[in-house]
Each structure stands twice: as structure tokens, then as C-alpha cells.
Amino acid sequence: MLALRLTRAARPAVQVRRLLVAAASAGTGFLLLSCLGYALAHPGAPGTAVPRLVWCVAPLAATVYFALAVARTDPGTRPRPGLSAVGLGPARLMAVSVLTTVLSCGLGSLLALMLFLQLRGDLAGTPLDGAAARFLATDQPLPLPAALTLLTPVPALAAATVAVALRPRDPRPPAGPPRSPGRPGAYGHPAPRETFGAYGRFGVRPRTPAAARQAAVPPPSPGATATTVDEPDENGTGVLEADEAGAPGRLPSPAATPAGLPWGIAAVAAGLAVQAYSGRPATGPALTHLPAGATAVLAGWVLTAAGLVLAAPGLTHLCGRLLQSVRPGALRLLAGRALMAEAPRIGRPLGVACAAAAATYAMTVLYEGPATSRGPLAALGALVVTGSTAATLLTAAVEARQCRAETTAALLRLGAPAGMLRTAAVLRAVALLALFGPLTLALAHLAALASAR
Amino acid sequence: MEAPPDNDVLWARTLHFRHPDGSPGLAGVSLGVRVGEILAVAGPRGSGKTTLLHCLSGLLPVRDGEVWFNSSPVHTMGPTARERLRRDHFGWIEPAPVLVPELNVWENTALPLLLRGIGRRRAKVAALEWLERLDAGEHARRHPRELQQAERQRVAIARALAPGPTVLFADEPTAPLHHGDRAHVLRTLTTAARSHGITVVLATHDARTAALADRTVSLLDGRRVRTLPLPEAAETEGRAACSLSV
Known part of the structure; x- marks a missing residue:
């Protein structure tokens, strides 16, 4: 009900976006149904029916991608600090978002089914003939379970994608040394365990002569790279030094070129x-x-x-x-x-x-x-x-x-x-x-x- | 109505403001800001400090009352004229430092200068100078999200000071900071303003912050008051007053 209320109260621009999702979903649903119709009309030629179904993957993917983008920009399902206290937290908002997506995609699928049935002449009027009869299979009864099975993927996939993309996540701790000073283990980050890790593995580090190792003060202990990172006095300076040395630092700066x-x-x-x-x-x-x-x-x-x-x-x-x-x-x-x-x-x-x-x-x-x-x-x-x-x-x-x-x-x-x-x-x-x-x-x-x- | 003193750079007369949703904002505030002074607008939360600063700086249109800046009426200006006035004569420091995230620190500081059409080289020199003065010089090439809150706030102050505004509006500039950072930020702000003759209107709910100013104007429920009622000290006897049965 909450999803419906939030859906109804949105601004026209948001509604237009949702209607566009419904339209895309309707187009994809109609394509899938016409595959079914073609297969019904040509029961002896699975070799030509299967590629038609496979071609539907492209519109399906495009529709799901679009539904995800719309769900992301939906202002009704943005985290609201005030509403988190009354129980409308991130997980609930994700559920609302998924429901809204299912609503718009389901509406589209329903429209596709209605249009298909209308064109077939099942609802009223006369069926289309000519070239359209090839994929409408007007002379055969439509198997409803098959039609429903073909119409489910769009809402189901869209909902699953939205749920995965918008699932509540804690912000990841930064990959580099954390900036918050404090004892190791504070703020929920566990102190790194004393392990040899990659450092101690044979052949990972170039071998240093014993004399050189003696000269280095203090001698690097195995696992030093992993443990010193979280120590309080190194925290403040770690990022600074990395930056001033000209290295881009471990924080991905906005100037960094996206990989790929x-x-x-x-x-x-x-x-x-x-x-x-x-x-x-x-x-x-x-x-x-x-x-x-x-x-x-x-x-x-x-x-x-x-x-x-x-x-x-x-x-x-x-x-x-x-x-x-x-x-x-x-x-x-x-x-x-x-x-x-x-x-x-x-x-x-x-x-x-x-x-x-x-x-x-x-x-x-x-x-x-x-x-x-x-x-x-x-x-x-x-x-x-x-x-x-x-x-x-x-x-x-x-x-x-x-x-x-x-x-x-x-x-x-x-x-x-x-x-x-x-x-x-x-x-x-x-x-x-x-x-x-x-x-x-x-x-x-x-x-x-x-x-x- | 008495004529305002000649050395007032900014003054307001019987300023009334009501928010668009009908909630009361200001109810007849009159004040004058002298050249080069640091004026604290004190008051608890919700007393209309931010609204007053918005009205004075032309961010909100004034319908009822007058706001004058250097003998030009701000209350009759259109949005474009107020925007130009803000760009050319006013500086603004927000409670939380909102820097442009994709620009680095010196570019952020130089942005008001660049917006005024000053050349890139001169803007950079001025920005770096101000960053040095505010102890943020070593961060000049870093991005805002690599800095801590207090460092970002200092950068925001440098950005507000860099174009040399006539009046600087600081809306609770130390609200999100710890006490150590608070003192540092305030000291840099007041020192820079005094040494460059910049008028500062400082909104604060903190009496210690207000003590740094030359003059304090107290607001309560959108009105100017002489004295502020201090919160009573917690006493054991006072607890009974909270009981509904009494």
C-alpha cells in the first residue's frame, strides 16, 4: 500500500518515467508473445522459432536496464533521514522501489497481453489477417500458461536487478589507511591479524642481502605492511605522504581515468x-x-x-x-x-x-x-x-x-x-x-x- | 524614523519575513552593521538567525521591510541584481563546508574570483595566498574529500575571503566542528577579517563564539531582544516541574 501511495503522489516527470518503463516493458512483452504466436503457427519449425526468442534478449536487456535507471532516480524511494526513524529505512525503501518497478513492468506486460489478444480477435472484433497472421496464430487457441510464463521475465528480472542494485550496503571502509584516528578495532574495523600474508610468501619480495637488512633501521618485520596501516600515529600522515610524493594516493581521485x-x-x-x-x-x-x-x-x-x-x-x-x-x-x-x-x-x-x-x-x-x-x-x-x-x-x-x-x-x-x-x-x-x-x-x-x- | 549613521555599511529596518509555508520567520528586526566590525547575531536554534542572514544577503527576497547596502536598496532589487550584488560584494560561509567536489582546493578557492571574470593566473595567486594565510596551503592540490571537516571549513572560509568581499556572512561557521577546531577556525576568520577590514555578520548560538565579536545582536523568536534568557541550571528541585501530576 505504501508503494502505491508513494507511486501515486509523485510528480508528473517521475510518472512519465514510470510510464516509459511500462511502455518499454509492453514492447518487450509483445515481442515475446509474438514469438509464442509464431511458434504456435509453425509447430514444425523450431529452428526458426528459437532465434526469434533469442532476439528478444536485446529488448529485454534494454528494458531491464532502463527500469533500473528509473528506479535509481525515483525521488520517492531515496533514503530520507527523517523516515528512517519511523521504520522506512533503506531495506524497506528497496522493497518499495522493487514494488514500484514490478508495478510499472507488470502494467506494461498486461498492456502487451491485452493488445495481443485484441489483435488476435480474442477480446472483440475480427482478427488481423495477412502478414500479421504469421505471428498471431489466429487459428489456434492461445495457451495462457505459456503466455504468462513469457510475460513474467520482464517484471521478475527488473525487480531482481533493482533489488540487487539498491540493496542496503554499508559504506565500504576506504581501501587505504583510514583517516579516523583511534585504536585499531575502533569503528568496527577489525584490527588486521598478524599473518605472514603475501609478504612472507616465498619469492614475493626481492631478496635483500643480510648486510643491507642489518643496515635498515628498523628491520622490517613480516607483516609490517599489513599491521602498521591501522596504527593511530600513522593514520594522519599516510595519505598526506602518498599525495605529496606525487603518487595519486589510494583514494580514487576524480581525476583518475576510469579503467576499461x-x-x-x-x-x-x-x-x-x-x-x-x-x-x-x-x-x-x-x-x-x-x-x-x-x-x-x-x-x-x-x-x-x-x-x-x-x-x-x-x-x-x-x-x-x-x-x-x-x-x-x-x-x-x-x-x-x-x-x-x-x-x-x-x-x-x-x-x-x-x-x-x-x-x-x-x-x-x-x-x-x-x-x-x-x-x-x-x-x-x-x-x-x-x-x-x-x-x-x-x-x-x-x-x-x-x-x-x-x-x-x-x-x-x-x-x-x-x-x-x-x-x-x-x-x-x-x-x-x-x-x-x-x-x-x-x-x-x-x-x-x-x-x- | 531616524537616519542611519553614516558608517553603516548594511542596515535593515523593520524586517518582517514569513516563510512560504506560513511559518513565522522574522518579526520586525532592525539593525545596522558598521564598516569593518564583526557583528554577532546570537540566539538559540530557530530564532531566525539564518533567515535574517539570508534576507540581509539578498538570498531571500524581502517583501516587508527594508534592507540597504551602502545606500542601495536591496529590497527593491530583482533576482539578477541581487545575484550580482552577492557575487561582487558579499561572501558567504555555510554551517557545513559545501565545496565543489570535483575541483581541487585552490580551484575551489579561486572559483569566486574566476566567476567575477578575473584571469586564471591572478585568481590562482590570490587563492594560494589566502590558503597559506588560513593554514591550508599544503592542501592546495588535494581534493575536498581527502580533507577533514575542519580543513574543508578553512578552505570554505578562504573561498569566502579570497575575492575580498565588503561584507562576509558566516552562518554558524563552527557548528559541525569540535572545540579545538572551532577555536582555530574562528580565530583565523576573525583575524583575517580584522586585518583586511572586512565586515563580518556572524550567526551563532554559542556565547563563547559571540564573545569574539565587537557587538552582539540577540534574536529570539524572530525579534530583537536586549537580553537572552539563559537556560536554567539543572537542579533536582526542577524535576518536579516536569511531572504532569503537579
Whole structure:
């Protein structure tokens, strides 16, 4: 009931986001149901029905990803300090969040079922015929358990993902020496045990001559690296020394490039190479029965997309770094640094959106012909995937904005013109577009070239 | 109505304020702030100190009453003009140090200067000077989250002082700190303000903090009062008063 109350009381923008989740879920549900219909209409051809079902994984993944992004930005389920005391703590809020997600995804699935039944003519009116009859199986009764089984994955997967992503977690103790002075074992961190650990293992350390070891004062004891870390008098200075020595320190600074850029580039290159070398497929093979060569192309595509997703945070960070380089003023400094700090949050959805856009573009280039040749279902799938990824990207931007609300308020109190902050946001968007737009186009062109060679 | 003295840099006349939700904020506060003085606005929590500072600094629009800054009426200015006034003449220190997390310490300190359109090199020099003066010079290249709360608060003070504001508003600048850090932060703030002739309006609920100021204005329930009722000392006899049966 609480979830319903919180759901009902939300602002229109939040409701629109939830309705978009419902729409994406409805699209995916309809695709799954039409797979069922196709299988019903062609009981003798499982070889063509299974790939259809497998193709539904892409919209399903995009929908779940979008649902997760919306659940993250839901203001109704943000931790509220005041409500924790009345029992609405993080765990309960997670449950509320999961329920809200199930509600919107379930609504979408229900809509899909209604639409499917309507088109089949089960509810009222006459069934569609023609090309649509191929996947509607109008002459067969619809097995309801099968339909329900196919409709469950979207809400169930979305709920599970939201539950895992939003589960209450204690903030992790910092990896480096903790800054809080105190005896070891205070604040719940157990004092490290006296073990030999990796230090004492044979061959881990370069061997020091005995004379040199004697000269070193005091002689390093086994396990020294592990035990001294938590000692009170070393606490305050540990981070300082690391920083002043020029080392980045153990705290991940916002200037640190997100890992994964090299891996992403390698994966993109490998994916393109696989596509280029995997024999020439027949021009425009049907998506439902792929020859072996086309499967390799598909694998290359998956590899490229994964590489793009991996590399995107690093590229976003690079974009921000370029934006704030060479004697920046306040505008470029704020825009660039914010982009660098938000790179992990924005980068991943951006990579997914770019991969989806590149795939759509390459498809359009590869399958040059009337759109009807691919059928309405392929168009619906592409729409769900691109729409969901684009909406996820926008939602991530909203999340970043929510996280920076306090800083923005402080800047405004400082006297920063609101127009300048808006210009900085526009500058960020333009910089991202300038980097990722051509990149997506180039990747799509390369992929299309490699595949249609 | 009497004319305000010539050396008042900021004054308010019969300032009334009611929050948007209808709860009372200020009820007819009049005060004047002289040039170069440190004025403490004292009072318990909820007595309208922060609201008064917001009204004086132009963060909240004043509908009822007048606020004058150097003979220019703040209460008739629009949001843009007040924003410019805040940027060019006012500094602001918050209870908790809100620094821009992705900028390092000297960039944070130089930000108000950069916002005023001062060149990067000059802004950096000024910021580093102020950080040195406030004992935060060694942190200049670190990021805010690597600092402790008191260090961050000193950086926030340096950020407020760096552009050389005419009036500096400090809203409970020592609230989240321990007593040792509190004294240090306050001493640096008052010393810097006195040596540079910066007027400071300091909101505090702490009598020891207020003692550092030149003058104290006491607020209670949104009104200016001469004396503040002190909390009574805990006595064993007083316990009976809490009993409902009496």
C-alpha cells in the first residue's frame, strides 16, 4: 500500500518515467508473445522459432536496464533521514522501489497481453489477417500458461536487478589507511591479524642481502605492511605522504581515468576484425535463420558493442579533460570537471546508447530495402532497444543532476549566475555529442563495410 | 524614523519575513552593521538567525521591510541584481563546508574570483595566498574529500575571503566542528577579517563564539531582544516541574 501511495503522489516527470518503463516493458512483452504466436503457427519449425526468442534478449536487456535507471532516480524511494526513524529505512525503501518497478513492468506486460489478444480477435472484433497472421496464430487457441510464463521475465528480472542494485550496503571502509584516528578495532574495523600474508610468501619480495637488512633501521618485520596501516600515529600522515610524493594516493581521485578504456578499445578492434574476417554472408540474411558466417558477424557485433560500453566512461572522462584543459575559466572548469567526475555514471548508458544507435544504423545500411521486408516485429524490437537506451541515458543525466543539486545550490549562494551553470550543462552535452556522434557513425560505417564487403 | 549613521555599511529596518509555508520567520528586526566590525547575531536554534542572514544577503527576497547596502536598496532589487550584488560584494560561509567536489582546493578557492571574470593566473595567486594565510596551503592540490571537516571549513572560509568581499556572512561557521577546531577556525576568520577590514555578520548560538565579536545582536523568536534568557541550571528541585501530576 505504501508503494502505491508513494507511486501515486509523485510528480508528473517521475510518472512519465514510470510510464516509459511500462511502455518499454509492453514492447518487450509483445515481442515475446509474438514469438509464442509464431511458434504456435509453425509447430514444425523450431529452428526458426528459437532465434526469434533469442532476439528478444536485446529488448529485454534494454528494458531491464532502463527500469533500473528509473528506479535509481525515483525521488520517492531515496533514503530520507527523517523516515528512517519511523521504520522506512533503506531495506524497506528497496522493497518499495522493487514494488514500484514490478508495478510499472507488470502494467506494461498486461498492456502487451491485452493488445495481443485484441489483435488476435480474442477480446472483440475480427482478427488481423495477412502478414500479421504469421505471428498471431489466429487459428489456434492461445495457451495462457505459456503466455504468462513469457510475460513474467520482464517484471521478475527488473525487480531482481533493482533489488540487487539498491540493496542496503554499508559504506565500504576506504581501501587505504583510514583517516579516523583511534585504536585499531575502533569503528568496527577489525584490527588486521598478524599473518605472514603475501609478504612472507616465498619469492614475493626481492631478496635483500643480510648486510643491507642489518643496515635498515628498523628491520622490517613480516607483516609490517599489513599491521602498521591501522596504527593511530600513522593514520594522519599516510595519505598526506602518498599525495605529496606525487603518487595519486589510494583514494580514487576524480581525476583518475576510469579503467576499461584500453580493454574497450581492444574489444572494439577485435569485434571489427571478427566481422571483417568472418566470410561474406549472403546479402541481408534473414535475422531468423542465420548462416554460420552471419553468426560470426553477430559475435563480432556483440564484441564491438561490449567494447563500446567498456570504453565509453573513459572516453567521457577524456572529453571532460579536454574541455577543461589549457587555462580554463570558470565555465570550462565547471563543465569539464563535472564531466570527469560524472564519467562512470554517464559513460556507461552513453556507451549502450551509442552501441544501439550504431547497430540500428548498420542494420539500415545493410538491409537496404523496404522496411516491410524485415517485418513490423524487427522494427518494434529496434524501437524498444533504441528508445530504452536513449531514455536510460536521459535518466542517468537526471540522476547526475540530482546528485549535484547540493553543489549547484552552493554555487548559486556563492553568486554563480544560473545562466552560466546552464551554459556549462549545454557545453557538456555538446562536447559529448561532438565526440560520440562521429564515433558512433564511424563504427557503424566500419561495421557495415566489414559485413557487406 | 531616524537616519542611519553614516558608517553603516548594511542596515535593515523593520524586517518582517514569513516563510512560504506560513511559518513565522522574522518579526520586525532592525539593525545596522558598521564598516569593518564583526557583528554577532546570537540566539538559540530557530530564532531566525539564518533567515535574517539570508534576507540581509539578498538570498531571500524581502517583501516587508527594508534592507540597504551602502545606500542601495536591496529590497527593491530583482533576482539578477541581487545575484550580482552577492557575487561582487558579499561572501558567504555555510554551517557545513559545501565545496565543489570535483575541483581541487585552490580551484575551489579561486572559483569566486574566476566567476567575477578575473584571469586564471591572478585568481590562482590570490587563492594560494589566502590558503597559506588560513593554514591550508599544503592542501592546495588535494581534493575536498581527502580533507577533514575542519580543513574543508578553512578552505570554505578562504573561498569566502579570497575575492575580498565588503561584507562576509558566516552562518554558524563552527557548528559541525569540535572545540579545538572551532577555536582555530574562528580565530583565523576573525583575524583575517580584522586585518583586511572586512565586515563580518556572524550567526551563532554559542556565547563563547559571540564573545569574539565587537557587538552582539540577540534574536529570539524572530525579534530583537536586549537580553537572552539563559537556560536554567539543572537542579533536582526542577524535576518536579516536569511531572504532569503537579
